[in-house]
Amino acid sequence: MENIHRPTIMVTNDDGIDAPGLRALVRVLVSTDRYNVQVCAPDSEKSAVSHCITWRHPISAKRVHIDGATAFAACGTPADCASLGISKALFPTISDLVVSGINMGSNCGYHIIYSGTVAGAREAFFNGVPSVSISYDWVGGKSNVHDYTLAAEACLPIISAIVDEIRNQNYPHRCFLNIDLPTDVANHKGYKLTKQGTSIFRMGWRQVTSDMQGEKMASTMTMESNSEASAETQTSPILPENPLFRREVISIEHGDNDTDHRILQEGYITVTPLGALSPAEKDSHVFFQNWLPSVVAHPSSSSL
Structure with a gap:
């Protein structure tokens, strides 16, 4: 009966159900003994598929054993898995929070657009469920599998605080969070709120x-x-x-100095609020505000 009162966290990713980042995240969440942990993740790697969804064909889901969690591997994209996991078709209840990750490699700047990990969180956000995407700045020769556990542990205070805000009905519904952890996560310099940059x-x-x-x-x-x-x-x-x-x-x-990628490289854990819309810069809007009426009034010869 005690599990009824526990918040439910649904985990997905884009590296696949067997990825060490996902397994470390689930293991750390389960070890707190505070959450019901559900998993719906791709059955194989789906990195950099962005927000691709499966539309024309059904997808299959297979039960997978992960200690302490109820887990399924689905033959879809990260966005598919997030959507299925919160649909009540797979699990009997909708999770309180969706966490997508931990991704192998950072997701900052324009890479947020490519990222299947971020898409998993964005899909939950589209459907009104609070969500977080988590990525670790893996560097070959420096990183090791244990770093995923350190990364998951470093995110626990944020996850716990989000769940508390959700319970108190204070959590904002107009954004989701993208978290990146530095390569030397064991010696990170702390947490910094950042904005999405233009690094690519x-x-x-x-x-x-x-x-x-x-x-x-x-x-x-x-x-x-x-x-x-x-x-x-x-x-x-x-x-x-x-x-x-x-x-x-x-x-x-690398983009601007005060944005996610630069601050991540300085050794901080970056926390970046993201939304669903991508409005153009104000100067672009001003240009087209003046340009469009002139196009309509004076069609160019090339359009004739």
């Missing part, structure tokens, strides 16, 4: 051969295509009229 990995393409398919890009954000698309690519014949191309990092642009 500029991407290019290069032609590859079949034996290069397994290569990883050297960036903290995994920009691999999903497993189904990769499988299709690998079976494609290498013909002159059917070449293979792979993304690669050309440069990194």
Whole structure:
């Protein structure tokens, strides 16, 4: 009977049901003995699928054993899993909070648009359920699997405070939170409220051969295509009229000094409120406010 009074947290991610970041997060949440923990996550990696949803076909969900939690692996995207998990079709009740993560790699700046992890939280937000996305700035050669546990533990005060605000009906409903944890999470400098910046990995393409398919890009954000698309690519014949191309990092642009990526690199845990809408900058709106009437009044010769 005591579980009836516990808040329910639903966990999803984009790295897949077996990802160490998700498992560490669930393990830490369960260890508090404060929450009912539900899991609905993709059955395979779905990194960088953004807010893609499955529309035309049904998706399957398979029960998975995770100690202390009720868990399912679904053959959908992170947004699918979040939506299914809070729909009452999979679980008997709607969770109080959705937590998406912990992602392998940071999600700051423009990468928020690509991120399946952020999309999992955004989908819950679309449906009126408070949500948080969590990412750890994994760096090869410096990070290890135990860092996910440290990251989860570092997020517990925020998660606990959110649940309290929800219980007291004080939590704002017009945003969701995106949290990024620094590489040296054991020695983080504290928590800072930030805003989404404009940092981005500029991407290019290069032609590859079949034996290069397994290569990883050297960036903290995994920009691999999903497993189904990769499988299709690998079976494609290498013909002159059917070449293979792979993304690669050309440069990194960091954006402003007071935004999420820069502050994360300084060693802080960044907490960034996000919304569903992406309004243009004011100067752009002013330009088009003057431009549109002139277009209508004087159509250009190119449009004739």
